[in-house]
Amino acid sequence: xxxxxxxxxxxxxxxxxxxxxxxxxxxxxxxxxxxxxxxxxxxxxxxxxxxxxxxxxxxxxxxxxxxxxxxxxxxxxxxxxxxxxxxxxxxxxxxxxxxxxxxxxxxxxxxxxxxxxxxxxxxxxxxxxxxxxxxxxxxxxxxxxxxxxxxxxxxxxxxxxxxxxxxxxxxxxxxxxxxxxxxxxxxxxxxxxxxxxxxxxxxxxxxxxxxxxxxxxxxxxxxxxxxxxxxxxxxxxxxxxxxxxxxxxxxxxxxxxxxxxxxxxxxxxxxxxxxxxxxxxxxxxxxxxxxxxxxxxxxxxxxxxxxxxxxxxxxxxxxxxxxxxxxxxxxxxxxxxxxxxxxxxxxxxxxxxxxxxxxxxxxxxxxxxxxxxxxxxxxxxxxxxxxxxxxxxxxxxxxxxxxxxxxxxxxxxxxxxxxxxxxxxxxxxxxxxxxxxxxxxxxxxxxxxxxxxxxxxxxxxxxxxxxxxxxxxxxxxxxxxxxxxxxxxxxxxxxxxxxxxxxxxxx
Amino acid sequence: xxxxxxxxxxxxxxxxxxxxxxxxxxxxxxxxxxxxxxxxxxxxxxxxxxxxxxxxxxxxxxxxxxxxxxxxxxxxxxxxxxxxxxxxxxxxxxxxxxxxxxxxxxxxxxxxxxxxxxxxxxxxxxxxxxxxxxxxxxxxxxxxxxxxxxxxxxxxxxxxxxxxxxxxxxxxxxxxxxxxxxxxxxxxxxxxxxxxxxxxxxxxxxxxxxxxxxxxxxxxxxxxxxxxxxxxxxxxxxxxxxxxxxxxxxxxxxxxxxxxxxxxxxxxxxxxxxxxxxxxxxxxxxxxxxxxxxxxxxxxxxxxxxxxxxxxxxxxxxxxxxxxxxxxxxxxxxxxxxxxxxxxxxxxxxxxxxxxxxxxxxxxxxxxxxxxxxxxxxxxxxxxxxxxxxxxxxxxxxxxxxxxxxxxxxxxxxxxxxxxxxxxxxxxxxxxxxxxxxxxxxxxxxxxxxxxxxxxxxxxxxxxx
Numbered sequence: 020x021x022x023x024x025x026x027x028x029x030x031x032x033x034x035x036x037x038x039x040x041x042x043x044x045x046x047x048x049x050x051x052x053x054x055x056x057x058x059x060x061x062x063x064x065x066x067x068x069x070x071x072x073x074x075x076x077x078x079x080x081x082x083x084x085x086x087x088x089x090x091x092x093x094x095x096x097x098x099x100x101x102x103x104x105x106x107x108x109x110x111x112x113x114x115x116x117x118x119x120x121x122x123x124x125x126x127x128x129x130x131x132x133x134x135x136x137x138x139x140x141x142x143x144x145x146x147x148x149x150x151x152x153x154x155x156x157x158x159x160x161x162x163x164x165x166x167x168x169x170x171x172x173x174x175x176x177x178x179x180x181x182x183x184x185x186x187x188x189x190x191x192x193x194x195x196x197x198x199x200x201x202x203x204x205x206x207x208x209x210x211x212x213x214x215x216x217x218x219x220x221x222x223x224x225x226x227x228x229x230x231x232x233x234x235x236x237x238x239x240x241x242x243x244x245x246x247x248x249x250x251x252x253x254x255x256x257x258x259x260x261x262x263x264x265x266x267x268x269x270x271x272x273x274x275x276x277x278x279x280x281x282x283x284x285x286x287x288x289x290x291x292x293x294x295x296x297x298x299x300x301x302x303x304x305x306x307x308x309x310x311x312x313x314x315x316x317x318x319x320x321x322x323x324x325x326x327x328x329x330x331x332x333x334x335x336x337x338x339x340x341x342x343x344x345x346x347x348x349x350x351x352x353x354x355x356x357x358x359x360x361x362x363x364x365x366x367x368x369x370x371x372x373x374x375x376x377x378x379x380x381x382x383x384x385x386x387x388x389x390x391x392x393x394x395x396x397x398x399x400x401x402x403x404x405x406x407x408x409x410x411x412x413x414x415x416x417x418x419x420x421x422x423x424x425x426x427x428x429x430x431x432x433x434x435x436x437x438x439x440x441x442x443x444x445x446x447x448x449x450x451x452x453x454x455x456x457x458x459x460x461x462x463x464x465x466x467x468x469x470x471x472x473x474x475x476x477x478x479x480x481x482x483x484x485x486x487x488x489x490x491x492x493x494x495x496x497x498x499x500x501x502x503x504x505x506x507x508x509x510x511x512x513x514x515x516x517x518x519x520x521x522x523x524x525x526x
Numbered sequence: 527x528x529x530x531x532x533x534x535x536x537x538x539x540x541x542x543x544x545x546x547x548x549x550x551x552x553x554x555x556x557x558x559x560x561x562x563x564x565x566x567x568x569x570x571x572x573x574x575x576x577x578x579x580x581x582x583x584x585x586x587x588x589x590x591x592x593x594x595x596x597x598x599x600x601x602x603x604x605x606x607x608x609x610x611x612x613x614x615x616x617x618x619x620x621x622x623x624x625x626x627x628x629x630x631x632x633x634x635x636x637x638x639x640x641x642x643x644x645x646x647x648x649x650x651x652x653x654x655x656x657x658x659x660x661x662x663x664x665x666x667x668x669x670x671x672x673x674x675x676x677x678x679x680x681x682x683x684x685x686x687x688x689x690x691x692x693x694x695x696x697x698x699x700x701x702x703x704x705x706x707x708x709x710x711x712x713x714x715x716x717x718x719x720x721x722x723x724x725x726x727x728x729x730x731x732x733x734x735x736x737x738x739x740x741x742x743x744x745x746x747x748x749x750x751x752x753x754x755x756x757x758x759x760x761x762x763x764x765x766x767x768x769x770x771x772x773x774x775x776x777x778x779x780x781x782x783x784x785x786x787x788x789x790x791x792x793x794x795x796x797x798x799x800x801x802x803x804x805x806x807x808x809x810x811x812x813x814x815x816x817x818x819x820x821x822x823x824x825x826x827x828x829x830x831x832x833x834x835x836x837x838x839x840x841x842x843x844x845x846x847x848x849x850x851x852x853x854x855x856x857x858x859x860x861x862x863x864x865x866x867x868x869x870x871x872x873x874x875x876x877x878x879x880x881x882x883x884x885x886x887x888x889x890x891x892x893x894x895x896x897x898x899x900x901x902x903x904x905x906x907x908x909x910x911x912x913x914x915x916x917x918x919x920x921x922x923x924x925x926x927x928x929x930x931x932x933x934x935x936x937x938x939x940x941x942x943x944x945x946x947x948x949x950x951x952x953x954x955x956x957x958x959x960x961x962x963x964x965x966x967x968x969x970x971x972x973x974x975x976x977x978x979x980x981x982x983x984x985x986x987x988x989x990x991x
Contacts (some may be wrong), residue, residue, distance in 0.1 A: 051531050058530075120564040124572070132576045136583035143587045147594045147727055150658060150666055419723055420665030420683075422658060428726055428734070446580050454573040457565030464566060475540055479533050486530030493986035 025078070026513040032081035033506030036063050039084045040499035047487045048496075055227035057485040059219055062086040086252065089219050092484050093242070096226065099477045100233035100240060104301045106474045107234035109467040111305025115183065116460035119309070122175045123323055123456055131449050134168045137161040142431050145414055150360060150421035155409035159401060162369070166399050169331050173324055173396035180284075180320045183310040187285050188277045190235055190303050197232040198259070198272040201225055205257055206270040215250040229259070236261050237299030262296045264289060284310065318459050326452045327396035330445070335370035335399060336391045337439045338430060344440050349433045357413025357426030367411050368402050370394070376403035538978035545971040552967045556960045561953055571952055578949035584731070585942045591727045592935045595737040599928045602660045602739050605653040606921040609744065612646050613917060616764065617910040619643075623771055624903040637771040644764045648673060648680070651741055661741040663723030670741050677706070680761040682741055685717035686710055688748035688758075690780030692765050692899075694772065695851070700896045707780040708894050717747055729934035730941075736927055744920045746913065753781040753858035753897045754845035760913040763906055770903040776850040777899055782892045783847070783858035784868050786884020790855050792831070794882035795822040802839060802857075805867035813866060822879050828855075831883075844868060850900035855884045858892070868892045 043061045050056040066080035124130070141161040145154040204225040208218045232238060239260040246254040259267040266273055275296060277285035287303070288295045298304045312319020333344045341353035351357075354369040371380035372394045380402060384390035404411050416425035433439065440448040554563060565572035622628070623636050651661050652669040662670035665683050672681045680687050689710040693703065710716055724736040746759035758766075769777045802818045820838040825831045832846045835857075845860040859865040869891045872878045880886040 117564060117566065120566055124565045132579040132583070136580060136587075140583065140587045140590075143591055143728060147591055148656070148658065149664075149725075415664070420663060420667070422662070422666035422725055422738075423664035423723065424725055428728070431728065446576055450573045450576050453565050453576065454569050457567075457569030457572050460564070460566035461569060475536070479536065482530050482533045482536065483528045486532045488528065488530040490986040491528075493990065497990065 024517075025080075026516065027510060029079075029081035030506050030509040030513055032066065032083060033509065034503060036061075036082040036084055037499045037503035037506055039063075039087075040495065041503065043087055044492050044495045044499060048489060048492045051487045051489055051492075055223050055230070056487065057089040057091050057219070057223050057226070058487045059087050059089055062088050086250070087217065087219065089222060090485055091222075091226075092481070095477065095481050095484060096229075097240065099474070099481055100229060100238060102470060102474045102477050103230065103233045104237045104299075106467070106470040107302040108300045108305040108308075109463055109470050111302045112309055113460065113463035113467040115179070115305065115309040116456070116463050118179055119176065119320065119323060120456060120460050122172055122179065123327075124453060131168065131453075132446070134161075134165050135446060135449070138165045139431070139434060142427055142434070145412070146424045146427045146431060148422075149414040149424040149427060152360075152409060155360075155412050155414075158412060159405060159409050162401055163406075166370070166401060169327060169396040169399055173327055176320050176324050176327075177397070180310055180324075183306050183320075184284050187287070187303065187306045187310065190306065191275055191277050191285075191287055194232065194235050194261075194266070194303070195272075195274045197228050197235070198266050198274070201228050201232070201257070201259065201267045202270050202272040204228070205267070209254070209256075209270065212248045212250075212252065212254060215248065225257070232259070234302055235298075236266075236301040236303050238266070262299055264292075264294075264296065318455060323452065323456065324396065326448075328394075330440075330448055330452070331370075331396040331399040332391050332394045333440055333448070334445055335394050336387070337433050337436075339368045339370055340387060341429075341433060342387065343436070343438050345438070347438055349429070349436065349438075351416070351426065351429040351433075353433065354413050354426070354430060356416075357429075358415040358417060358423075359413060360410040360415065360421050362415060362418030362420070364411055365413065367404050367413055369405060369412070370399055371402040372398040372400055374400045374403050374406065379403075534981050538974070538981045541974045542971075542978055545967070545974045549964075549967040549971045552960065552964045555955050556957075556964050559955050559957075561955050575949070575953045578945060578952055581945040582942070582949050585938055585945055588728060588730055589935070589938050589942065592729050592931055592938060595727045595729060595735055595931050596928070596935070598655050598660060598737050599924060599931065601653060601655040603921065603924055603928065605650050605660065606739065606744065606917060606924065608650045609647060609917055610914065610921065612643050612650065613760065613910060613914045616640065616643055616767065617907060617914065620767055620903055620906050620910060623767070624907075633771050633773070637768060640764065640767055640771065644673070644761070644768075647745075647760065647764070651744065660738060661744060663738070663740045664725070665723075678765070682717050682745075682747070685715055687717050687742070687745070688762050689716045690748070690753070690896075691762050692769060692777035692779050694769050694774055695776045695778050695898050700778070703778060703780045703896050704894045711894075717742070719747065729931055730937060733934060735931050735934060737931070739920050739924050743923075744917050746916050748861075752845065752861055752863075753779055753783045753847050753856055753895070754861055758861075758909055758912075760916070763909040763913050766901065766909070767903065767906050770901065770906065775900055775902065777901065778896050779899060780894065780896045781858060783856040783895050783897070784870055784886065784890050784892045785849075785856045785895045785897075786854045786886050788885045789853040790831075790884045791882045792826050795825045795831075795879060798822045798879035798882065799873055800879040800883070801871045801873055802835070802844070803869040803871065804839060804843070804865055805869070806864060807866060815869075819873065820879075822882075831855075847897050847899070850898040852898070856895060856897050858897075 040061050040063070043059055047058050062085040063082055064085055066083045068079055138158075138161045141154070141158040145151070145158050148154050204221055208221045208225070211218045211221060229238070229240060240257065241260070242255045242257045244253045245256050248254045256269040257267065258265055258269065261275075264273065266275075274290040275287050276290045277287055280286045286295060287298065298307065308317040309319040310321075311317075312322055313325065314322040329344075336342050337344075337349065337353065339353050339355055341349035341351050341356065343349065355366050358365045359367070366377065368377045368380055371377065375383065380390060383393050412427075414427035415421070415423035416429070417423065435444060437443045437447070439445065442448050442451050555561060562568050562571050562575075619636050619640055623633060628636075648671045651671045653660055654666075654669075658666035659668065659670055660666070662668070662683060668683075670683050672684075673679075674681055674686075679689070679691050690703075690707050698706075719742060723738075723740060725738045726734040727737050729735045745761065748759055748762060766777055799819050799821045802820055803815050804818065805813050805815050808814050818838045820834050822831070822834055825834050828846060828848050835844050835846055842860045843863050843865065845858050847856045847858060848854070849856065857868050857870065859868070869889060870880060870883075870886050871888045872880055878888075880888055
């Protein structure tokens, strides 16, 4: 025997379910443009018949709302995080290398080719008139420009390196902050789940934070089921690993910190264990690769600074002494072998560092190698002797007269000698630096382009799964609205039925 | 596939951003007229750009060098033409002066002109270009040629071109001449040619041109050691002409040589021989003595004695000079020879030749001595011809260098065109191509904007109720 008011109870359940459906739909529509929002669906099931029944016909008890679920694919999430890490790394690399290019690159008229050409032209002009003091002054000026060009490049590279170093610290702080927030959210999710409250919005916030975190470091996210919540859903714990160590372990998190290494730059380690960590990929890896790349693993700023130093040292040594990069010697002894305009002074070094005079420069090291090892792109300069008196520029090969241009001609030959650098003339060497920089940067940009397409596609897939479609929601809206009307109509029908029944009783 | 609102807007934004990127790149190319802004835009273009710019800049500089070289050479060439004219005029005056029909006044007039011409020659050789004396080798700061006021000797770059230059016979005692000569030599004031001081300009890739002509190549210079009458330079010839115009028929020159003390007896020489030891310097500067035996069997006069000496030691090594007044013989280094010392001695056996030659002491080495040389003004014509030839040879060499520079100039302007074109092809934007690319990028960009504006304009909501 069925319950008398069973029909009313079924219908009212229908009303509740439709209302819940309308609420979920409204919520979805309201959040159609909310970042990180995951569409929610109504977990609605039909209610099993009451245990007490009569006859053969078993009538269901209507519908019920079990839960409001998120539509999320952990597979796509994991893929997104992985690709986003890679994107973060290459985006950082390509943007930083573009900055290196604007410093070192030579595509403008004020670049290296102009500076070195001016220097060569000044040597030629001096060779045309070795006795002309204006030609000598011109050579001093263009050579000073060459030096300050190298100084500026090197300083700018070091500045950029320091800027990146600051960025490393900021990123580490960000990672810590994300880790803390995620751990907090984990706690709140667990607490909410324990009392059967909704965790959907908290999970959205957490996923958004993990998205951000994945751009910074390479992470490995695992979610393990630890039990069952009060409402019957799975109780889970979320753990995030970085470089094999747990960054976030459910409600706990482990901080990382920066410490200054021997080069005055930041290294990263775990605060509690003191163990160094390797970010693996992500923005942090991009920063570290460009900041520390000395050419062995990656061609970063130290590599280019080192190349510029080699350039400065080799040019100075060849020009001053006629000794080339590989130790071979030019046909003449360079600037030091020449004579001043009055033929009295010889042995003057043209290039020194920090504006040292020839004698101070020679005193700076035990032998030639030690002296030239002091020269860097950042400190190369013209010797104080020549800055004070351009007549000391050794254009002459001996004491025969002021128009003797044999030594300046020999210097021109040295500067044009393929043997000066292992890789050729000064331009050839600079060319190889620019070429390797251009290629590395172009490669980073290409990978960045690829990765952003990949991330875009994964993101589209995620959006396809978890995003809100207003058309779909509108359809649901209509559907639930209709269902609600139908349920309401059913109540009215049952009402009529009861009225009839009651009327029968009255009569 | 399920398409959501955010997918639509993301896709629209993504495409707009890609198209903006492309538009930006093409726009930058068009407005900068440069294919690349950073090396990474195209590393190959970037590295080539440096190479080509360097080429173009080098060619520009070489062209400047060529202009400078040409000006310098033209100034030198003009000066050498003027010098040639002066030497020709000197020769004309020599011809005029050698005529018998001249009065003393005529000769005095000629002498005035010759003295004037000597100054002209010095001034011409002191020609400067942009404050630099073109014939001075490397020492361009000071006029190279000067006439010593007291002695009348010509100096080149502060050194005497001809320390034992011709003087009027009998004007100064031989002892004075020897003392003057010795003091010049001991002070190292004689001009010695060590190595050429060629000023070289770069006039092309790996191509150098010598732009200057050195004074000593134009006027010639006298060997320090020679007493030979034909060892001479332009100024010596002018001095000889001036001596001749004073009515003298001999001049005295000073230098190193071994001199006899009596007149030679050529008849007594028949069948004799003597030993001549010549001292030279080897590469390390050490002295090397070599003995030669001069066979006098067929010597009958000065000429045949010279032949016998040449036969023994080679031509243009040792000159035999006979003093015009005393008739004594002097053995001296020939013009251009690099002898340090000459020693004469008798052979270990046989008749003494040295006594017959003029009472030479056996083993006598050369000393500073004077020789009187008799001459007529006529004789100077050959010398002026030789001097003119020397100057002309220098000018011809200069002409060849000018041609070289000229050819270098043509080659450079070709290079300039080629490399400028290469540079431009490499890094400059092809405007037509870039404009089309720009139009296309703009079109695509606008299309993506228009699509985006319509993307979510309509939803199902619009069609409800």
